[in-house]
Amino acid sequence: MSDPRAASVVILGSGAAGLITAYTLLQDGFTNVTIITRDSTPGGVWADERIYPGLTLSSVHGEFRFSALQMPPARDPNGRLSGSEMRDYMQRFTATYLQDIILYGLEILQVLRSDDQGDLRWTIKVQDVKTGEQKALKFDRVVLCTGGHNRPLVPKELSPSAAKGMSFKGRVFHSSAFHAQIKHLEAGGNNESVFGDVAVIGGGKSAQDTAAYLANKGIKVTIVFETADAFLAVSKPLPDFIRRSRFLSIISPHSTLNSRLERFLHTTSLGSKITHFIWKRMIAGSFAAAGVTDHSPLKNTHDAFWVIRTNDEGVPKPDGFHKLVNAGKIKVVSPARVTSYSSDGLVLNNGEKVRADTVVVATGYTSSWHPIFDETTSANLGLNRHPPDPNILKAENEWNNYVSLQNPPHTHPSHEQWASSIYRGIVPANNLLNKDFAINGAVFTTNNGYAFEVIAHWISSYFLGDKNLKLPSSPEEALAYADRNSAWLRKRYPGALLWANESYSSNLAFWTWPQTVDELLKDMGLATYRSGGNWLTWPFKVIELTEIEHLKEERDVMRKQGQ
Structure with a gap:
């Protein structure tokens, strides 16, 4: 051609x-x-x-x-x-x-x-x-x-068929279907109270958003995860020259270090100490801004420096996930992993059971x-x-x-x-x-x-x-x-x-x-x-x-x- x-x-x-x-x-x-x-x-x-x-x-x-x-x-x-x-x-x-x-x-x-x-x-x-x-x-x-x-990823042991096999009669759906579930309730003249007690599986953003939304509707919510996404939060909005500049990219090493500043920060002992000091301060500041104490299960997150599973919370909202957990409106069970369903909820790898009428599986996605x-x-x-x-x-x-x-x-x-x-x-x-x-x-x-x-x-x-x-x-x-x-x-x-x-x-x-x-x-x-x-x-x-x-x-x- x-x-x-x-x-x-x-x-x-x-x-x-x-x-x-x-x-x-x-x-x-x-x-x-x-x-x-x-x-x-x-x-x-x-x-x-x-x-x-x-x-x-x-x-x-x-x-x-x-x-x-x-x-x-x-x-x-x-x-x-x-x-x-x-x-x-x-x-x-x-x-x-x-x-x-x-x-x-x-x-x-x-x-x-x-x-x-x-x-x-x-x-x-x-x-x-x-x-x-x-x-x-x-x-x-x-x-x-x-x-x-x-394309939603649902592990076999968390699938609706696995729930049916363990005689669980409640709702089971992936977080990607949350919108459709709400629309279905509204079409039938119902609201979220029909869900009953809800268990959310996963520590990612969709899991946290779903838990927060339901808790704000007065639903009893339990969220279960091994390790939650890392997050960055602040007590007041960051200025653009920090948030929307190259600052965060410079303190995160790239495969090619094109400037003397980057080479200093990542290939020298002093530069590395400065780099990790900044990251530790950001992480500690994020916990403080979100009101996460040392003994909170919300402290069980990935290290933001080493992962891509990081959410930017900005200034935490009073009705946001972390604040709701701190207020006791969302129960967190962590570190824990769901191993199977039971007739009235979930069984965890630590032997604990979580009662639920509805289970939201927020376990991510597979390749499209x-x-x-x-x-x-x-x-x-x-x-x-x-x-x-x-x-x-x-x-x-x-x-x-x-x-x-x-x-x-x-x-x-x-x-x-x-x-x-x-x-x-x-x-x-x-x-x-x-x-x-x-x-x-x-x-x-x-x-x-x-x-x-x-x-x-x-x-x-x-x-x-x-x-x-x-x-x-x-x-x-x-x-x-x-x-x-x-x-x-x-x-x-x-x-x-x-x-x-x-x-x-x-x-x-x-x-x-x-x-x-x-x-x-x-x-x-x-x-x-x-x-x-x-x-x-x-x-x-x-x-x-x-x-x-x-x-x-x-x-x-x-x-x-x-x-």
């Missing part, structure tokens, strides 16, 4: 990553762009039918949006965004820019590469969620944006990729993780000079863990040279709006075949990069690749998303460190989306220069 812009592109998923990818491709002149989603409204996890009651974001106003569309001020005086506000923003973005390109209500059954008379194309098999009708749609290129919060790719397609693409190459295991020694990473938490040895096969978290290495398949939304960051938008530009340059886009020369070179990055992730976040599902962990650029975004900008030959500042002020310059609102024009200039 002479003009890449004439190629048909399908985007699988209408979440934030899918929407900004479609917008960017259209702005770049692609004339045949389609989004497929099983939802009836746009937004992915922010779709109208998927936001659960009481949902709040870890982001504050201005941190999760796109450069093309402003966001109305947050209703919360501290700038915290609710799920409904994000839903409204995603719907407004779609109505403004993408209204006619989304196919709603189509469940993706299978993604296959097909050969049309020597011309490789993609076949997307879908099923209408209302009628059950199945059909096959064909496209030239695919962008996979199904995300990591699409495996159900739609068969083994042959996954292998040919190079989509799956693989055991670490024994030779690559030695790559972890590359970061032995990082003093700040000494004394990590105990986990499985590296050879028992996994390695990604996805270059930059965007392109499966095996498929690098075909330039017909990419991923957005699988790089895990704390600033999705900014990161997804830059990734969308990278993908568009990749599909356009821009000469200025720096790529590996071969699939083997791309795989070697992916293996090295996985070695870094095993070093930086011990054990994270054992539990984080592939569809949102192709790269873990959590606090260090600014460095990761700079690498992508550098790939495209574009300016980095866009927030500016001098040798003293650059760590505290606020990062704004205005920095990337003209990336298309910048890329156009680079493309002309590269011709």
Whole structure:
């Protein structure tokens, strides 16, 4: 095909990553762009039918949006965004820019590469969620944006069938179905009191949000977890020069230390002491702001420095999870693990029993990729993780000079863990040279709006075949990069690749998303460190989306220069 812009592109998923990818491709002149989603409204996890009651974001106003569309001020005086506000923003973005390109209500059954008379194309098999009708749609290129919060993960021993097998007659549902459960109650003229006593299984954000919502409705709630998500909280909102700058990314080591300040903080004994002193103060300050005492079970959290399971609570609300626990309105049983159901509730590994009429299983999500790719397609693409190459295991020694990473938490040895096969978290290495398949939304960051938008530009340059886009020369070179990055992730976040599902962990650029975004900008030959500042002020310059609102024009200039 002479003009890449004439190629048909399908985007699988209408979440934030899918929407900004479609917008960017259209702005770049692609004339045949389609989004497929099983939802009836746009937004992915922010779709109208998927936001659960009481949902709040870890982001504050201005941190999760796109450069093309402003966001109305947050209703919360501290700038915290609710799920409904994000839903409204995603719907407004779609109505403004993408209204006619989304196919709603189509469940993706299978993604296959097909050969049309020597011309490789993609076949997307879908099923209408209302009628059950199945059909096959064909496209030239695919962008996979199904995300990591699409398919609930329910351990076998916690499933509804396991509950039935133990004669438990109450309700059992995953936290992702909480919205639907509430709507069902309302449709029948009932309220949350019908749930009776509720047990919530899990220590993540959805578990905490669900418990808080029900407790505020006067429901007796017990939450059970082994270890809760880490969290950051403050007694008053952080200034933007701390929260929305490079400060947090600098005190979290990246695989490449590009500044003398970062090298000092992470490769010297004094710098490491300063780094961990700051983190310990933040963690201690968070417990204090949330009113968590030394003997509280809420102290049983992950260490925020070492994990990506960290929630930003901001200024804790009186009706928020931690305050409700402190007030005795939510009972916490921790550390404990649910081993089975009983006829009237749950049995824990410590022998204790929890009585419940309703059980909410908030145990996370599994990969959204495996159900739609068969083994042959996954292998040919190079989509799956693989055991670490024994030779690559030695790559972890590359970061032995990082003093700040000494004394990590105990986990499985590296050879028992996994390695990604996805270059930059965007392109499966095996498929690098075909330039017909990419991923957005699988790089895990704390600033999705900014990161997804830059990734969308990278993908568009990749599909356009821009000469200025720096790529590996071969699939083997791309795989070697992916293996090295996985070695870094095993070093930086011990054990994270054992539990984080592939569809949102192709790269873990959590606090260090600014460095990761700079690498992508550098790939495209574009300016980095866009927030500016001098040798003293650059760590505290606020990062704004205005920095990337003209990336298309910048890329156009680079493309002309590269011709």
